[in-house]
Each structure stands twice: as structure tokens, then as C-alpha cells.
Amino acid sequence: GCGGDTTTDTADDSTTDTADTTETTELSGTVNTNGSTSMEDVMGTLIEAFKEVQPGVTVNYTGSGSGAGITGAQEGTCDIGLASRDLKEDETGVSQITVAKDGIAIIVNPENPVSDLSIEQIAALATGATANWSEVGGNDAEVVFMGREAGSGTRDGFESITGTEEACVYQNEYTSTGEVVAGVASNPNAIGYASLSAVEGDDTVKILTVGGVAPSEETVLDGTYEIQRNFNFIINDSTALSDAAQAFVDWATSTEASDLIAGAGAVPVAE
Amino acid sequence: MTMQPLSGRRRAYDRVLRFLLYFCATLTCALLIFIIGYIFVRGLPHVTWEFLSTEPSYINDTIGILPNITNTIYIVVVTLIIILPLGVGAAVYLTEYAKNQKLVASIEFATETLTGIPSIIFGLVGMLFFCELLGLQASLLAGSLTLVIATIPTIIRTTQESLKTVPQSYREASLGLGSGKWHMIRTVVLPSSIDGIVTGCILAIGRIVGESAALLFTAGMGMSMNDFFGSVSNFMHSSGSSLTVALYVYARERAEFDVAFAIAAILMLLTLIINLAASLVGRKLKKK
Amino acid sequence: MNATKQKIRPMEWIMNAVFFICGFIAIVFVLFISIYLIISGLPAIREIGLVDFLFGTEWASTAAEPKFGILPFILTSIYGTCGAILLGVPVGFMTAVFLAKVAPPKLAAVVRPAVDLLAGIPSVVYGLIGMMVLVPAVRKAFDLPDGASLFCAIIVLAIMILPSIISVSETALKAVPPEYEEASLALGATHIETVFRVSVPAASSGIAAAVVLGIGRAIGEAMAIIMVAGNVANMPSLFSSVRFLTTAVASEMAYASGLQRQALYSIALVLFIFIMIINIALNTLLKRKKG
């Protein structure tokens, strides 16, 4: 979900803005991006707006998880990889460009009376140490913990911040953000995690406050909402980007795109 | 000489089996009606002209499947253009030319094996070979080439089947009149088996349209409009999802169930049309 | 009149070459897949060790100390396929008998295209219905934390193999020479007796082929069951979330790298070997029918 009117205005603005600066080159070609499903809203918005900037360039987005984005950039199956986590030491041959920050929202079914959990409580729910909702002030019902596949940046972020690496007991391992949201929405006893940008304004699930802090642009930016990570472009070091791809990266990481990113629910970082 | 009626035991046997037959047939039909009905009821209301003729927009928060339709057409056309000549040619070679029976038998076994290989395996090999090794990236072209490998055995087999139904006596008669082999094939064999070839072709289209696992990892899941015939580089590098992959993505990853059902309804209609076309063509050409 | 002067026919020669090339390319494709799979599937097995790989009960491909045991996948695939066969074959077989031998021609003429339609429906559509109708229904009916399970996968697979079982068995039943049935009727057997005592045994190898084909379909299906099976690498049990061989490949393929990725190729190789075995069985069955 993205706010209709204002975003459209911003897109128009940016078109007029860039028309002055990049008038010199009319690029054409196809840019394939692949990776993080958390970045779907952000990418969708950016791609659509970029069409106005460079009508000759088609940017494609495939949402297959951050791991796939990094592998794709390494193997050359896409031009730009997308990852909702930072590169690890053993992930070589590629480098990252951060486009935004994003909170990881802890979501439960709207029927669930629980509305605030501490990080420790969340970890206990995830590892199965807490197996019944009544233990954290909810109904007497079995906890159903839903999460993401191993390649997910969201999962990586969630597990490392909550300290539950390799200890989570998943009832379901979904391969995208949307699925987790749908899974939690359809099961009254479910708890899961998903990109804040994807669930903001979505009333099919309830976003919990963590240690009393509600996730928002401000709390993510100032760090009070702890469960957060970066949205990154992953670029192969050895193959040069095409002109079209380079133009897209430059534009997306510039301030011109900030409003668009914010409109899509993430936190822009460009200064 | 009086007439003895059927013994009770025989009558019971008859009744029980008859009941089971009707029961199972009814079950199958009920399943089918449920599936079709459910898809149409949930899907058709969302199929609008707008839905069919636009591309999705994040800014306006709308979804349209025009890109998926054009991607599907791209894949069908490119795949068919490659497999038709190749598959029919190979079938002709195997049934009419190849001398070494053992070789033919082993190739037939190989094609048969290939038809049984799960498409996820084709996806895996296609990704490794076309996307990475040949550097096509995840693109519609890589997807089409993967489908070429996946469907060529089907074309070979259906063509071979229909070539084999051409009576040997036609061939003998033609050769007996002093025709050469190609002349015989062109004037007698191919005309008599054309219906089978066309039907096989339509069924191959069906298979391509219905394919998802092999495309998911080779052609990408993009939803935006491609201009793939704009330039050679676009033709090579456009990526995106076909209708089936889009269905999967909307249903699984985006939880846009109405969109998924609408695509499902469209796919059902397509399947219906393809099946009808296959049986019509088969019947019409047979009559001729 | 001159027998020794052989006319030169360039067209004949060219077409011969063209067809040969087509045949050759097709064969190359076939060989390519097999060889590629074997080559890329072997290294991981060598590194993990065949026994650990095939009989390891834990799959944790991304853990700090990764484990690559695919027994859960193998067992899930086997259980899932067996379940689908147990449900699908009796129904499919009886439907085929009905269509081929019992149904009034007009009714059969309506049902048969319907069965063809069922066969042509893309597997994601089955997955969609499974995920939207079956999974919630199973969750409610059996009061489970979550409905996505082996059970749902079995039902979806059973429905998906139904059309191929029906059409292959029906073809086999129809190919039974009418003389057999006439002979049986002329001896005073009833129609149903004739069908089950003469036609069905006479078509048995064809029906067996249908079953084997169904097994092949079921074991190779990925997209429909990835939508209903939950996809956690558990050891299989009827109502738990499970991964099949196919879905194991599908779920990690996009992001796997290094040994994990090679292990996926090895899973594909195992799957390929299963399919080969099934195909050889199918081939012998069909041969026996011809012979």
C-alpha cells in the first residue's frame, strides 16, 4: 500500500527535476533486478517512477529473497541484486549500496489480544520456549510461529537481532514477505515477522510494539526501534553495470528518490 | 428346458461393481465441476478489460496482467518456432530414415525419459546453463530455451505416433511406384499425419502455457511491461513472468488472491480453448 | 532403359541431411540434460558422503555447521506419492472403466473432454485451490495449528494424477480387442463380469503403465505442492509441514550458493534417478503390452 495522491505528485516533480539534469542522455535497454521480497514496494515504486525519467529503460523486478539477490549478482543472473540485509564476510565478488532502512515488524493476527512484547519474549516465542499464548498474556492457544526461508534478509535480520539464529521453530517457512503476512492474517494463533514497508497500513495483521516502541520512520531512523536492517543494491565487482543500470542506481540512491522511498513505507537514507 | 435366472451371487457382484463405477465417475465429475466452478466464480468477476489491458502500478495501487499476457505469448511463440521444425524433423528422421533399430530404440527411450522429467529439474538445469553459463540472465529467452528442452520430446513423440499410424502400405505403394524417400514423405506420409502433428503442436502450446516450475527460475517474476521486440538486446534480456508464474507470485508472495483467481480463470479458459482446438483440428483433418 | 545411371536427386540428399541434423540436435538435448545433471549432482554427494546424504535425517543447509541429509525429502516424496496413488488409482481406474465400457456413449463424450480439461489445468491452479480451500479446511477439520501438510499435498497430488490415470487406462481398456468381450458374452457372462474378468486383465499392463505414469507425475510435481505442503524440512508425518524432493530444490534454488547449491543438484540427481527407474518400469510394461 502506498499513498496515492502525494506519491503521484512527487513522481511528477522528480520527472521535471531530472528532465533538467539528465537531458543529455536518452538511455534504452533492460535492467533485471532480483532479490529481496521486502523491497517489493520500494522497488515497484522506484521502477514505475523511473519510467518517467528514462522511458527507454525497462527495469524488471523479481522477488525471490535477499539470498537469491546476492547469488544472482554473483552469478550474473541479474544486473542488480536486492538484499534486505548487509553482505556477510564470505559473500565476495559483490558490493552493496544502501538505498534505505526498514523496520522488521512483528505481526500477529488482529484477533490476538497481545499488543506488546519484549525482544526476549519474542525470542522465546520463536524458539518454542514459550509455546502457549497465555504465557505472554494472550489467549490459551498454541503459538504458531511463521517465518521466512533461510535466504531471507528479513529472517537474517530478525534472528540476529533477537539472537535466535538456528534456534527458531517454524511452523511454516514462506518464501516471501507477502506470504508471511497472508499466513498470519489467516491463522488466529500465528506470529511472524515481515518488512515494515509491506505491513504499514495493512489491517489484515496487527503490528506489535517492541519494548513499548512502535515501528515508524522516526523510530527506525533514530534506532529506538531495534529490529531493523538496510535495503541494499548488490552490484557485481567484476562486471560493469550497463549505462541504463548505472543510471537507475544513481537515481534511486539520490535525494530525488527519497520521497518515493518514504512513500513506499521505508526510510530513505540519501543526503 | 427351463430358463434359470441369474444366481444371487452373480447379481450382487454385478450390483456392487456397477455402484462403484458410477460412484467413482461421479466423484471425478464432481471434482472437476467444483474446480471449474470455484475458479470461475471467484475469478471471473475480477476479469475486466482494465485488468487485461494494463500493467500493474505501485503508485496507483492497481494490478493489470497485460505484461504477463505478452510474456506468455513471447514464450509460446519463441518456443514453438524452435521446437516445431526440430521436433518434427527429428521424428521424421527417427521413423523414416534411421536405419539402426537399436539406436532408434535408445533414442525413443531417451525422449520418453525426458518427457517424464519433472519441470523443476529443467528449471534447475536451465538456470545453470542458459542464465549463468550462457549469460542470458533470468530472461524470457532463457525461459523459452528451457522450455524447448522440456517440450521437444513431447513434439517428437506425438509426431512419431502420428507418423506410425500412417499405414506401411502407403509407403510401400509409393516406393513401389519408384518414388524417392523424401518424395514419399512429402506426398504421402506428412499429409496423412498432419492432423496428429497439428494436435501435438496445440498440446505443446498447452504445456508451455501451463508451465511454471521451469520458468520461475529462468524467466524471472517481473510484472512490468517489456518491449522485447524493440531491439535485439531487449529480445535477449527482457525478463518477466508468464501468466502461470504471475498466478503463483500473486497467490503466494503478494497474497493478492483475487488477482490469482482471475488469472486462474483466464488460464482455465485458455486450457479449454486449447483442448477444444486440439480435438476440433484432429477431427476436421481426420475427416479430410 | 538404363539401370546403372543413377539419377541425381539433390532434394532427397538435402532433406536426408536436414532430418539427420534435427534428429541429432534432439538427441544432443536429451543427452545434455542427463549428463549435465549427473556431472553437477556428483560433487556434493562426494563431499557430503553418499550415506550421510541419502540417510541423514537433518537438513540445515544454511546453518553455521550445515547438515545435508535428504532422508526427510525422500521419505516425504515416497509417502506423498504412495498416498496419492492409493487415493487416485482406484478412483481413476474405476472412472476409466466407466468411460470405456459402461457409460452411454453420449455421457462418455461429455465426461472425456472434461477429464482432458482436468489434465490441462496448470499445476499452479491446483495449488491455488489447494491453498485457498483445502489448507484452511484441513486446519479446521483436524484442529491443527496450520493446515499446510503432507495430507493436503497427497490430496492435491491424487487429484492431479487422476486425469492421466483415467486416460491411459481408458486407452488400454479400449484397445482390448472386442473379440475377447464377444467371446465372454457368448459364453453367458454378464457385461460387468466380462469387463472385470476379461477386459481388465487383458488391459492390465496398460493399467499398470497408467499407475506408473501416475507415480512419475506425482513424484515430479513441484509447484502445486509447494503451495500446500508448508515446506519445512521435517521428517514426514501426515499432518506436519513437509518438503518433497522437488520442493526442496524449488525452495532453496533461488538463493543457494556453494555446497548448498551443489547439494540441490544432488537432490535433483536423486529425483532424476527415481524418474529413470520409473521410466524403465514403464517401458517394460508397455513393451510387454506390445509383445
Place this chain on the structure above:
Amino acid sequence: MSSIIEVKDLNLWYGAHHALHSVNIDIPEHEITALIGPSGCGKSTFLKTLDRMNDLVQGVKIKGTVAYRGQDIYAPGVDVTWLRKQIGMVFQKPNPFPMSIYDNVAYGPRTHGIRSRAKLDEIVENSLRSAAIWDEVKDRLKKSALGLSGGQQQRLCIARALAVEPEILLMDESTSALDPISTSKIEDLAVELKSKYTVIMVTHNMQQAARVSDNTAFFLLGDLVEYGKTEVLFSTPTDKRTEDYITGRFG
């Protein structure tokens, strides 16, 4: 001799095609009756009306009566399975079931409820003996019947028909697919069988009719043109068409 079958005014249509025109014929018990006539004249059609095998064909309409031992077999309530047990049939092409020789012969008795192994053994042996094939197959009863030669298969089919103890045996060109030596064996067999059964055989081969049968019926385009003692019909046919046909120079 008494008639076992009496056909009165029998008409048969396949859809709109009138295939039998008012056929009247009485078939005497314990004799061989041959049906001859050119291809398509309705011989097989007529034969099949006798054990109601035509019931299986879509769109058949039958008028007139066929009485078997005085009982109209087309009357309502007649049990066809019982009728077909009384009237066995041997077809043009040998059609043994794809089972063992033993199971082929035992098929009929089993269908009619005989389960006892000893009883079945006895029936199988007797039937195979009656069909003059026992000696050739007694050592391979468990082998597939499809491994037999054409002539053996046809005798096996006769044995199979005999195993349900019919009264009448219908044979539709049952030798036409066979080589001369097998043909002669089956002809001999037919002659032997007539002491216990009534045989009605369709044949294309006039010499066979002349050699084997007691009575001959000549059909032409759905009409029963002439019917009588075989010697009489072949030596002094009363109808010009019969004469034309049997003096045609064909063998």
C-alpha cells in the same frame, strides 16, 4: 428330425439399413446347417440374432420371432446370459483370452458358478478332448493360450464354447483365417460334434458347405433365397440366383 430353432418372419435393421428381410427358417437338431452367400448378405447378422449378440450393436431393431425349443428368445424376461449358455459361438478369428489354456476353458464354467477344482479339471479335460486338442495341449495347460497356432487356438475356442455345455454351436466362418490343414481338422471336428450338438456354420467356401453340412441356406442381400438339404441345393437348386452363385467358378 425335430427343429431346435424356428425363425419366423425375422426382420432386422441396423439403423435405417434393412439387413434381414422376413427370414423364415427351421433348424433341425443334431445336424450341421451351413449358411452361404456373398459378402454382406447378412449371414453373420442372422447367426448373431440366434444368441442375441446383436443386442450389443447400437441402433439395432428386430422384428419377428426366434424360438429356441419353442421359447421366443426375444420375449421380455428372457435372460440372455442363460440363452448364451445354451447357444455357444465360435468366431471367425480365433479369440482365446489372454490367459492360460486352462483358464480359457474354465472361464465359462467359473462364470456360471462352478468353483470346485476337481470339477473344473474334469470339464476342462473333457472339453479339450471333445475339441480334439487335448493331446496337443495337455502338457501346457498353464501356458498362455496366445502361444498356440491359429488352428489350435480355434479348437481351443471350440473347447471353451463346449465347456458350458451348450446345445447349439454357432460358427461364423470359423475356418477362414486358418491354413488348410487346420481347416480340415475343424471340419472333421464339426462332423463329430453333431452327434451331441446342433451346429450352424457360416462359410464363404462353398466346397466346405458341400463337404460338411446336412442343410444349406443361401442368403442374398438380406433375403433367405433358398434353404434345403445340402445335396439337393447343390445339385438341383430351385432358384436361378442360387444356381448362378453356386456354379460361379469360384472356390
Place this chain on the structure above:
Amino acid sequence: MSSIIEVKDLNLWYGAHHALHSVNIDIPEHEITALIGPSGCGKSTFLKTLDRMNDLVQGVKIKGTVAYRGQDIYAPGVDVTWLRKQIGMVFQKPNPFPMSIYDNVAYGPRTHGIRSRAKLDEIVENSLRSAAIWDEVKDRLKKSALGLSGGQQQRLCIARALAVEPEILLMDESTSALDPISTSKIEDLAVELKSKYTVIMVTHNMQQAARVSDNTAFFLLGDLVEYGKTEVLFSTPTDKRTEDYITGRFG
């Protein structure tokens, strides 16, 4: 009369199966030669060696010479299509192409390069006349050949074979699938044709051989047992096996 075909020491193997054993035979021009013998004795096999149709069978090995007008047809460099134009063949089952009657007959001439419509019309008419079927089909030349009756189809196949103006016509049991009346038409036709063509026919039917042919060759298990003038062979066979076969009581 002179021989058009001279076969010397012809041996043929299907894989390991030795199907023809040193056959020696000279076939005179403008006569009808009949090949008789029990099923599987190699009649068809022998016939097919004459126009090299056996080339199509996998694993055939041939030794010996077959000379057509003095030229060895198995010599290297012989153009089979030319040979098959000289030696026409009519098969057991009528096998017209699924095209119009006209196109069936015109198929051969077209294959051999005749394009002129007038020329083709003439050839088609002449061939159909020679095959004694012109009157029956002249009004439906554009209709599908598959609509003809079996006997008509077979005569059409003969017309098709004649249209390429062969010198020899091979007929492999070309009447066995037909009714007596069609059979007689084709027999008459064969007799008529021998003024222009040499006819070699395989037949199961000894009376047909006796009625129609000038010379008869008797094959048994791959051996040419006896060969000579038809009257002589049927009245005073020299070989005991020939006598046994032709005096069998079968028609």
C-alpha cells in the same frame, strides 16, 4: 518365349532366419507365373526380391543374382527407383492413397516428372481403362479413393501401378481380401494384361493358379520345389511334396 527375369542361386536371410534357399527360376515374358505354397514358405519374400522392396526390411541379407533383362538388379549403382518403375507391385490388401481417384493414378507419373495436365488426363484414363474400372469411376475421379469398395480399390491400385508403364506386374495375393465377384474381375484383368505385361502372382488359392496362370512355381519352407507349365504341374507333378500339396482336399 524369352525370359524377362532370371534368378540364379538366390538366398535370403532375415537376420538369422534363412528364408529362401538357392532359388533358381526363369520367368518368361508376357505370361502369368503363379507362386503357390503354404503360408510362410517364402512366396512374398521371393516376390519382393524382384523389385527390391526387401531393401526396406531391417537386417535382410541377399545372395545370388536376379537379372532383369540381363541386368543384375542387385549390382551396385542400380537405381532402385528406376527398377521399381519398371516392375510394378500390387499388394494383398488394397492400399490406395487417401487422395482422390485421379491423384492416386496420377501419383506415379507425377513422381516421374510428368506435369502436363493433358498428358496426365490421358494416362489416368488409359490406366483406369486397362484396369477395367474406368466406367465405374469416370464420374467421380475427384472423389476420395477410400470411398470405393474393396474390389474397386484393388483395381484402382492396379491402374495406379500401370500408370507408370511397368514391364512386369507383381501381385501378392491381390485377391485374397476380396469377394468372389471382385476376384473374378481381377483374374480376368490379369489374363487381359498379359498381352502387354508380364504378371507374377502369389496366390493361396490353387484353383486360381490353375485357372489363370501359364506357369506355376511351388515353394515349400523357402525351397522352390517345382516349377513348370501350370497344366503339367497340376496334372503330373514330379515331386511327391507338390503332389501332396495340390491333391490336398482344400479349395
